[in-house]
Amino acid sequence: MLLGIGLVQVGVVSGFTFLSLRLIDLGGGPTEIALAAGVSAIAEIPTIWLIPRVIGRVGLRALLVGGILLYGLVMLTWAGLADPALIVGTRVVSGVAFAGISVGAVMTIAALLPPELQATGQGLNQTVSFGLAAIVANAVGGVVYGWGGALPLFLGCAALAGVGAVVTWRAVPARASAGPLRSRP
Template sequence: MGSLRQAIQASSAEDAAQAAAKPSSVAREVFMLRLFMYVIYTTQAIVVSYFPLYFLDRGYSAGQIGIIYSTGPFISIFANIIFGTASDKYRTIKKIMTLLMFGQLVMVSLLFTTDAFVIVCVIMLAFYFFQMPVNPLSDSLILLSSQFTSKPYALIRVFGSLGFAFSAFLVGQLLKWTGSAATIPLAICSIGLALLLSFTLKDYQGPKRKVDFVGFLKIIRQPSILTYFAIVLVVSIAHRMYEGFLVVTMRELGADDSLVGIAWMISAISEIPVLYLLGKYGHKFKELPLLAIASLMYALRFWLIGEISSPGWIIPIQAMHSITFGIYMVTALRYLSRIIPDEFRSSGQAVYAIVWSGIAGAISGTAGGAVYEHFGKTAFFHLATALALIASAAFWFKYYRNQDG
């Protein structure tokens, strides 16, 4: 969070040194960054796609899995602040990234020691404490590296999407033969590799900057911004409900682990062309109508999942990830950057991250898990559908009322 502000500029001395860097050094750094992104997103593919199945096979209920799932978004609110501030204060991303990988490795290893639900919750809470800040810090590292490598952010970050997609598929194929017991050893291997790779990264640095708490408070007090974040929260809860219980739903429908991997691979790959098109042509379209359309497509996606009875139908439904999350993610941040003054931009992004990852994830995991356990799949996804429809209508209302979309 706070570390993203490091990416704005590097010191003049570092710029001079970077400008004189050898092409071979630049090529090596680009390769290592891409490999590092691939590996950390491999870990995320395992955690998101297969940890729920691992806990399901350990005998946990949907409600218990929801509680475990909600610990990550909850702790992310504090973890991002702590490690982002530490990155700003000590002007290092590499060392903090190494610490995060070591912490993840220790916590995942502890899952071998117990099946007690309360203890597992504590372990996963600690694991997410070290895992959730990885994305914003890695984004900062890529942005800072561009001044040294001259490689755009997207050309390095896309390897993360590729890592998630292919790893989700390959891990699924492997678990089909080995069973879910291999999930934790695979996670240990991917985290261990990421830990080793973290030592090879160049530690780019930006200038020290204070966290703008005054700007933060000023942002959240503006009624128009509060309205926007409220709508974002509604659709975010629906998205997190879907994301958190997709694999549970697939297992309930009779899907094996390989089909789960294919489903996640399809969703990750589908967003790549949409992200490219929005990056090139998205500025030609109004943001609020695009957000309304994305929310409407979310509603259709959730309704279809709630109605199907065969796991095979989830594959084409997962391709809708491109016109739901793909559009929503880029457009929501673009609209945010337009309505918030530059001096409060970091604070606005911080609020967005807390709403999207923290609050929405905690609500969807706890309340959503209870709904799924007591009322079943259909009612669960119908609730997500209703939330997405409410968000779509709210985006349209905000657009027509203000005509500022």
């Protein structure tokens, strides 16, 4: 599972990092860059609140892989869209997808590991997702963006999401149970 999440997060982090450059290349400025980050974050909040209901309907594995595929689709649009306003609009969808990936990964680890390994599992998830993936995403992403621009970068990010979705689907059992879910504390 960590391999799948790692592949996805390389794409997600690289996409987020270089989306600002894409917006500038298309004539956007600080306003569009700030909106792109803010819109995504705002979309995550209600999505996180609704995730227990989604898991109840489709299951934990489908939530996680669905979030991955949705984010991959968004990164694919970033490769082709030429209007900063449209790209900012896609950030609503990427916020929903990121919430699914983030919460889905944490809940999957919680469902798969025994209590005595929870801290280790969550620590490894964070290390892979936001440590190793960020290093690879920014180093390789910088080379790719500098060499070929947005098209190969975002197509590569979308491809990583696709491969990560397949790896995650195969690694996470369909029976992975999220346990009792609450939509409110």
